[in-house]
Amino acid sequence: MNLRLTALSALVGISLAAFALPSNACFTVIVGKKVSSTGEILVGHNEDNEMRIITSQYWVDPAMHEDGELIEFEPAAAKIPQVKKTLGFWWSQTLAPTGYSFSDGFVNEKGVVVVSNNCNQTIEKGEKINEGGIGYGIRRLIAERAVSARDGVNLAIDLVKKYGYFQEGRTYTIADANEAWQLVLLRGSRYVARKVQDDEIAFLANAINITNIDLKDTANVIASPDLIENAIKKGTYKPKDPKNFSDFNLRKAYQLDERTSADWTKERVRVLLNYLTGKDFKDEHAFPMSMKLKNKVSAEQVRQMISGHSKHEVRDSGWYHQGMNDICNIGTYDSVVYVLRPNPLFTLAWRTNGRPSQQFSYPQYPLAGTAIGQNFMDPKTATTAQFHATPEQLSYRADRPLYTFLTMQNFLDWQHQDYPIFAKNKRAFEKQAAAEVQKADKEARMLYRVDPGKAKAFLHEFNNYSFHNVLHATEQELHELHHLPIIINSKELSQSSDGTFTVTALSTPQVHMTRVDKEATRFGSPFSNADLEVNRKMPKPLKVEFMDVNKDGLKDAVFTFPIKTAVAFTVPDVDTELYLWTKVGKKQLAGYDIVKIKK
Known part of the structure; x- marks a missing residue:
């Protein structure tokens, strides 16, 4: 710590x-x-x-x-x-x-x-x-x-x-x-x-x-x-x-x-x-x-x-x-x-x-x-x-695998209804991984008796396999969890602004945003606050309007939020992932988009 x-x-x-x-x-x-x-x-x-x-x-x-x-x-x-x-x-x-x-x-x-x-x-x-x-x-x-x-x-x-x-x-x-x-x-x-x-x-x-x-x-x-x-x-x-x-x-x-x-x-x-x-x-x-x-x-x-x-x-x-x-x-x-x-x-x-x-x-x-x-x-x-x-080193980049892991757990932490399926997949994945590591360990030890360098190279290959295996499994899990496409309708958000901004949550054939629970909706950073707690001051929407933004025949939800509380606990000049946390019908759903934070 x-x-x-x-x-x-x-x-x-x-x-x-x-x-x-x-x-x-x-x-x-x-x-x-x-x-x-x-x-x-x-x-x-x-x-x-x-x-x-x-x-x-x-x-x-x-x-x-x-x-x-x-x-x-x-x-x-x-x-x-x-x-x-x-x-x-x-x-x-x-x-x-x-x-x-x-x-x-x-x-x-x-x-x-x-x-x-x-x-x-x-x-x-x-x-x-x-x-x-x-x-x-x-x-x-x-x-x-x-x-x-x-x-x-x-x-x-x-x-x-x-x-x-x-x-x-x-x-x-x-x-x-x-x-x-x-x-x-x-x-x-x-x-x-x-x-x-x-x-x-x-x-x-x-x-x-x-x-x-x-x-x-x-x-x-x-x-x-x-x-x-x-x-x-x-x-x-x-x-x-x-x-x-x-x-x-x-x-x-x-x-x-x-x-x-x-x-x-x-x-x-x-x-x-x-x-x-x-x-x-x-x-x-x-x-x-x-x-x-x-x-x-x-x-x-x-x-x-x-x-x-x-x-x-x-x-x-x-x-x-x-x-x-x-x-x-x-x-x-x-x-x-x-x-x-x-x-x-x-x-x-x-x-x-x-x-x-x-x-x-x-x-x-x-x-x-x-x-x-x-x-x-x-x-x-x-x-x-x-x-x-530097801000670039702290910025969200889709090609940095860390964010795949963080995004998946962020969705799962809100979308409780999906946890039992994940827990079952987790047990199966780790059981298989244990069998694979036991096999790799045995083969590497045989190699080591002949050539320690080849054993190390073999285990490095295993490290690559293991990491990309878990990355792929996490991407699959994320694909199942990510149900809510959203768009932040601003390129930048300033921590010093007293204004507002809008976020569009797009309806899909499976999720109709006209059924959204406004009172259960929040917007902000998925990282904890400085007390190591969820940011309970994350704002509710000031208002929500329904219109067909992308012209697909389904009405989407356009939320208006106050900027200052939405970007609390973010870092200036960093491309930051901000999340919409909401409830549609009986399901808790989340979506995120990337925006640059300014002072």
């Missing part, structure tokens, strides 16, 4: 107040080797973000670097000396108008995975940082340099000791085929790392999940020397015995209760605990940081976990996903389950390019390289764009 570092550039054109809220989301599940059905560590992660998000995947080759080379990530952060040689890595980028420091995922050629969860609102607020501190560099440098999960933990700790961490709190999951660690970094230079045990499943939403730990257990815990002293000094920890700190609880000592008790934090963990145990856990202060299970867990079950929804969510907006109380929520733009294997080439990722409950999960071998269509820039350009995205 992101943290905004600097004042918004003119690119965004929305008031700072709209963004000055704590980042909230992301969800992670870690399964130890002895709990995993295949004996392999599993890491499931939903990357959740607000507003306009563009995700792509890249393979960055290993590289040699010049002496004295400095790395600059965020404009205000520390410039960090580069090492002589960097590793190759798979990079899942989250591109946003002002740049995101804490959202990208990585798997490097040594099989080291890094993802993270925002755990802001801690007692560490004004601690000193050096030269601007470090943020994005933690994950990127782990990808470039770490040869193991433990090495990644040590690298991150060394970096925060030197530069200081500039966010209040965050938990990184750093894993390889042998170990998985959860590393809590706090504003300044304090840290706690805990090794997830082989016989447990660990999980967290967006509050520190590490509770009671034995700081003397240096094989499984790495912590700042003054961690307890600092909490005592600040009054957040009072040991029962001044000489015995066994009752020290990291979550209680360092996380503010407003974060621990936030609905969107506790409810998502509650959903997961209910899935694992069948019981309802209500006291968020007693939530465990991990559990030992009798039954073993498969990658498919982890996919189900991170697709979870709350039984207690009130779904009254018209959309199914309307906030953050679901594990799979309105802000989930990237979802993955990693199966970590001793030979990193065979590490497997089950991915969706959006909400895992509303898309087909498809398999990829990260170290074999990205498929054609998983990105639209080269890695160097994408790196430059991370904190300097």
Whole structure:
């Protein structure tokens, strides 16, 4: 989840107040080797973000670097000396108008995975940082340099000791085929790392999940020397015995209760605990940081976990996903389950390019390289764009496959009546994909014994096949869902305008727009608002007129909307997809058109 570092550039054109809220989301599940059905560590992660998000995947080759080379990530952060040689890595980028420091995922050629969860609102607020501190560099440098999960933990700790961490709190999951660690970094230079045990499943939403730990257990815990002293000094920890700190609880000592008790934090963990145990856990202060299970867990079950929804969510907006109380929520733009294997080439990722409950999960071998269509820039350009995205890079383009996935889930989220058919197709698709990946894995391993290069090339071909297979399946699904052709009757819409514009929804032989429900109709951006909620201020039509616009003998609906509220939470100079959400008869239907947004 992101943290905004600097004042918004003119690119965004929305008031700072709209963004000055704590980042909230992301969800992670870690399964130890002895709990995993295949004996392999599993890491499931939903990357959740607000507003306009563009995700792509890249393979960055290993590289040699010049002496004295400095790395600059965020404009205000520390410039960090580069090492002589960097590793190759798979990079899942989250591109946003002002740049995101804490959202990208990585798997490097040594099989080291890094993802993270925002755990802001801690007692560490004004601690000193050096030269601007470090943020994005933690994950990127782990990808470039770490040869193991433990090495990644040590690298991150060394970096925060030197530069200081500039966010209040965050938990990184750093894993390889042998170990998985959860590393809590706090504003300044304090840290706690805990090794997830082989016989447990660990999980967290967006509050520190590490509770009671034995700081003397240096094989499984790495912590700042003054961690307890600092909490005592600040009054957040009072040991029962001044000489015995066994009752020290990291979550209680360092996380503010407003974060621990936030609905969107506790409810998502509650959903997961209910899935694992069948019981309802209500006291968020007693939530465990991990559990030992009798039954073993498969990658498919982890996919189900991170697709979870709350039984207690009130779904009254018209959309199914309307906030953050679901594990799979309105802000989930990237979802993955990693199966970590001793030979990193065979590490497997089950991915969706959006909400895992509303898309087909498809398999990829990260170290074999990205498929054609998983990105639209080269890695160097994408790196430059991370904190300097251009309007063109953020614009809707029909030939960028990401939008096929997003469009399909946008329709499905509104058109509830179509979900049962999709769910059936999803089960069939993923069952077939599992059979195909098992076959590909077996063949690649046979090739590897003779020629590792040919095995990698084979798996790269599989990545291409798998991605284009899911793209085709999604296009077919979208074809069935897209029932409402619309036309925005303006080439540009200005965020500063107090005027109105019209949208024409064309009737078809199947859908007669004269039966439209005006009160159920909304228009606006499909991306969430800055609170990670559906934009409930999306305008209703001021009026609707019926006329045969395209002269086909059927009366069409011409809606008039206020411009300013319709384009709220959009980005200036970006070609943007805006949706008409409506109800015709008993069916909820949606349509979209593209328009350029101006200030």
